[in-house]
Amino acid sequence: MERIPMNFIPDFPPVTQAWAISSTICSLLVDYQYIDHIDLVYSPQLVFQKHQYWRLITCFLYMGKLDLNLVLNLYNVMTYSKQLEERRGLGSRFSYLWFLTVHCCLLVGYATYCKNHYFLSTVLTDSLMYYYARQNPELRMGVFAGVIEFRAEYYGFYSVFITMFLKFLNEGTEKLLDTSSILDSLTGVILGHLMFYCDEVFSKVHGFSPISAPWEWNWAGLVQRVQSFRRPAANAVRPHQD
Template identity: 30%
Template sequence: MERIPIDWIMEVPPITRTYLLGVVGFSLLAYTGIVTRTDCYYTSELVFKKHEYYRLVSSFFYYGKISLDLLLTLFMISRYFKALEQTYARSIDFVWCVCLLASALVLYSTFVENLYQLGPYLNETMLYIWSRRNPDVEMTVLGLINFRAVYLPLISIVATRIASNGYQFKWKAEFAAIIVGHLFIYYNDAFPRVHSCESPLRPIWCWFGDAEITNQEIANHEIENQDADEIEDPRQTNNGNEIEAENGNGVADNEHEEINQAALENVEVPNENQQNDAEVVDPNGIRPRRPF
């Protein structure tokens, strides 16, 4: 029983695991009083005018003190971050994706609407991206309401409004994650298909020589999968050869039987009357006349 949590943590991909540990660490710091809530707010004035650059990190890792809401948030992070990270061939590519989304949220909070705590918006952005890439997955709320995953971001907003008991609705803040996630989905997934080109949001190292290496790694990965699928083909081929050999032996045996049958037909078999005549002796001592 003591190894179950460790095994579960090690099954989580490295980037998601690091982010989860960072969220838990900041929550413990806030619980002990080392870090206050105001230390984890992002505002452009404090960051760029008073040079409090640590807020660029703390605002993404602070989700509040240890509580039931934090446990639910950790579950959502482990689920949707993990699902997205597993779609990338390399962890560094997923790091680039997270940095892009975090930078977009910082710009949105600076020029559109101040979001203060950016971590929950990053989590909702990941949730939106996952829902758009898996729109037909069946979801349920308390086993009572069934819906498709494409509606999950809107239901999450409604549930957040109900839980916060707040009636003041700021659409720029509420739809920040949807806007940022939709822009990422368009330029990373839809734009390359529509214009038959590379994604403008691909990692910076893919713009140069490392792109060939990445494509080669992906091609090698596909070849390995094809080889794994074709492991049974040589066995099937050998089985087919054995079957053909058996069929060939069967044909040869049939031909051999036909030849023997033909040879037997060409041999003159004496008639029963001839055998009887040969055995009968004429009383006069004269051999019986052969019937011609």
């Protein structure tokens, strides 16, 4: 770490830079009591019944009170976000923004119909880091400011272990092996794996990724594939003529 974390914010590409600055501003506003952190959480009732639509954005921005832990966490997350944006941004400057939007929409759907996490920023960052780890399995990743290092391909296991370890420190053994507790730890990993599968497996089989931006799809290839599926069906129903 050659420079302090706040000094390298200008080096971020635009989407990651906006995310880092917005997260810092949210933490400052809460710390100086201009707003309450409860005003930032995601609640389906407040969003869709009370029309408090800002919660759809703020729940992904607020990462906790402004302290050393937040700075280190922000530095770690934004470093990987920067690399993802630089890689996905080669095709279009809005490609990474679309990628994050799809992530957020899936998380909002999960929080609405399955289980609400209120602050979805933690799950989003877990998902992004898992996605990065699967794309770079040979690299070494670190947590707790690099105190613990491991191969990127094992990030999913370490993520669940660390989450459950912190839950043990905060709540004891009562909820450690609770099914819902384990599912909470796996949410980000499962979403990250789904995104990785769509990008790296589904795209190779079907020729496009359903989570990529529509302007990046090979529409000509898709039309040809649809036509190739329709021809056998048409031949199957054609009556036999002697």
